[in-house]
Amino acid sequence: xxxxxVYAHPEPRSLNGSLKDFMVRxxxxxxHRVQVSDLYAMNWKASLDANDxxxxxxxxxxxxxxxxxxxxxxxxxSDDIVREQEKLRWADAVILQFPLWWFSMPAIxxxxxxxxxxxxxxxxxxxxxDARWGERYGEGRFAGKRAMLVVTTGGWESHYSARGINGxxxxxxxxxxxxxxxxxxxxxxxxxxxxxxxxxxxAKYAELSATLGRRLDDLWNTAPIAFRPxxxxxxxxxxxxxxxxxxxxxxxxxxxxxEAAELATxx
Amino acid sequence: xxxxxVYAHPEPRSLNGSLKDFMVRxxxxxxHRVQVSDLYAMNWKASLDANDxxxxxxxxxxxxxxxxxxxxxxxxxSDDIVREQEKLRWADAVILQFPLWWFSMPAIxxxxxxxxxxxxxxxxxxxxxDARWGERYGEGRFAGKRAMLVVTTGGWESHYSARGINGxxxxxxxxxxxxxxxxxxxxxxxxxxxxxxxxxxxAKYAELSATLGRRLDDLWNTAPIAFRPxxxxxxxxxxxxxxxxxxxxxxxxxxxxxEAAELATxx
Numbered sequence: 001x002x003x004x005x006v007y008a009h010p011e012p013r014s015l016n017g018s019l020k021d022f023m024v025r026x027x028x029x030x031x032h033r034v035q036v037s038d039l040y041a042m043n044w045k046a047s048l049d050a051n052d053x054x055x056x057x058x059x060x061x062x063x064x065x066x067x068x069x070x071x072x073x074x075x076x077x078s079d080d081i082v083r084e085q086e087k088l089r090w091a092d093a094v095i096l097q098f099p100l101w102w103f104s105m106p107a108i109x110x111x112x113x114x115x116x117x118x119x120x121x122x123x124x125x126x127x128x129x130d131a132r133w134g135e136r137y138g139e140g141r142f143a144g145k146r147a148m149l150v151v152t153t154g155g156w157e158s159h160y161s162a163r164g165i166n167g168x169x170x171x172x173x174x175x176x177x178x179x180x181x182x183x184x185x186x187x188x189x190x191x192x193x194x195x196x197x198x199x200x201x202x203a204k205y206a207e208l209s210a211t212l213g214r215r216l217d218d219l220w221n222t223a224p225i226a227f228r229p230x231x232x233x234x235x236x237x238x239x240x241x242x243x244x245x246x247x248x249x250x251x252x253x254x255x256x257x258x259e260a261a262e263l264a265t266x267x
Numbered sequence: 268x269x270x271x272x273v274y275a276h277p278e279p280r281s282l283n284g285s286l287k288d289f290m291v292r293x294x295x296x297x298x299h300r301v302q303v304s305d306l307y308a309m310n311w312k313a314s315l316d317a318n319d320x321x322x323x324x325x326x327x328x329x330x331x332x333x334x335x336x337x338x339x340x341x342x343x344x345s346d347d348i349v350r351e352q353e354k355l356r357w358a359d360a361v362i363l364q365f366p367l368w369w370f371s372m373p374a375i376x377x378x379x380x381x382x383x384x385x386x387x388x389x390x391x392x393x394x395x396x397d398a399r400w401g402e403r404y405g406e407g408r409f410a411g412k413r414a415m416l417v418v419t420t421g422g423w424e425s426h427y428s429a430r431g432i433n434g435x436x437x438x439x440x441x442x443x444x445x446x447x448x449x450x451x452x453x454x455x456x457x458x459x460x461x462x463x464x465x466x467x468x469x470a471k472y473a474e475l476s477a478t479l480g481r482r483l484d485d486l487w488n489t490a491p492i493a494f495r496p497x498x499x500x501x502x503x504x505x506x507x508x509x510x511x512x513x514x515x516x517x518x519x520x521x522x523x524x525x526e527a528a529e530l531a532t533x534x
Contacts, residue, residue, distance in 0.1 A: 011329040046313035047375040062278040103446035107378030108314040158506040162518035165507040179370035239425040240432040251429035
């Protein structure tokens with residue numbers, strides 16, 4: 001299989017750097033092909049702007065999404081963007097690896113998403129009608145591919161637990177897992193999270209890498225997070241609110257997960 | 268009062284640009300002093316790296332937080348960072364204004380947070396003991412200052428409602444409002460959110476700016492979001508999980524809001 005690792009840490013000798021090297025070795029040993037987008041090493045341009053296309057389409061005013069659409073459709077995107085899109089097309093699975101900085105991904109990786117996720121590739125795909133609202137959330141160009149986050153954080157696991165002060169890790173990662181990965185069609189696997197990074201000694205590292213190795217071995221048969229597909233009937237269109245009879249008392253991110261009973265009855 | 272607007276949109280003639288200009292005029296007319304950090308116009312460096320300090324402290328390996336601490340304590344931060352920190356100290360209120368891109372702030376603004384929020388300024392402040400776990404979440408260097416988000420999004424309000432497919436807007440903004448603003452001590456006001464930006468015509472813009480103007484007039488007497496202070500007894504230390512008797516059946520972000528009954532009994 002083809003695996004793309006998009007990696008965002010400024011220091012190769014960091015815990016993140018070691019885990020990234022471990023992943024590449026482990027996957028290659030298992031016979032997979034691996035490409036790494038090492039964003040810091042590539043000096044990746046983080047800020048989306050009018051220089052992202054070779055030729056301006058619109059008039060004086062820069063509309064980010066319309067310029068992206070025009071550039072994507074007419075082969076006018078800057079080369080660094082095209083190269084990453086080619087890696088995404090090539091990949092059967094994508095791993096985003098990063099330290100959690102201020103409860104989200106580092107700016108350099110957010111800028112990778114903003115610039116590489118073109119209009120026509122990652123959004124603005126498919127027809128809008130009474131039955132469908134674009135191909136997104138379970139459909140889209142990346143349908144059939146898998147994705148997984150590998151995340152490190154200095155905080156304790158309890159700080160990120162169901163009642164921990166930072167908020168539950170699943171909720172903090174929802175805008176990424178649901179909004180960035182499930183949106184253009186990826187099947188999203190549960191994340192691999194390392195807590196309290198300052199306490200990772202040799203014994204702990206051995207344990208972490210063994211667990212991560214097993215996660216990589218199971219990349220193709222781990223059940224994805226059961227997000228609800230948008231166009232399967234679960235949501236009213238175009239309001240895109242969850243049907244009243246599904247998870248009737250729930251609000252918030254968790255409502256967008258299918259329940260075991262529903263999963264059992266899906267074809 | 269002194270107000271800092273940190274603004275992140277690449278196009279001055281955008282809806283965001285117009286709302287930013289409106290805010291500056293409105294606040295100045297009311298007698299306030301305003302500074303704007305127009306991140307795109309400033310060509311703000313988005314990616315945190317070893318070049319953010321004038322002199323490397325550690326050895327070969329770059330530890331982002333330790334280098335930040337050393338540079339902050341020894342006046343070795345790069346000038347662009349120092350200038351933003353001075354604006355933060357000067358400000359009585361801070362407004363972060365941005366379009367919601369992939370369910371979070373643009374990379375250029377995330378990079379402002381990562382680089383300006385130094386160790387010793389925005390985190391790593393105060394003692395850790397049995398009674399306190401640093402000065403954060405309600406305490407910290409920015410205590411006494413107010414903050415507010417001004418956010419635009421192309422999606423519909425229903426898509427961001429309690430059962431909307433994108434997740435509730437309050438939950439999507441929690442990592443910013445709680446994790447980035449409340450964490451170093453800001454009192455965070457409810458956000459001002461504009462939905463379905465492509466449908467904002469002249470009449471709608473007049474309505475939006477009138478509403479925003481009232482929000483600015485009320486900046487000093489709007490009740491902040493009632494996040495729970497970390498060191499007030501609500502959380503076990505050091506686990507930082509919410510006390511069992513508070514919001515006993517709740518998990519997730521909403522558990523970190525004080526309930527009306529509790530608020531009424533606070534001194």
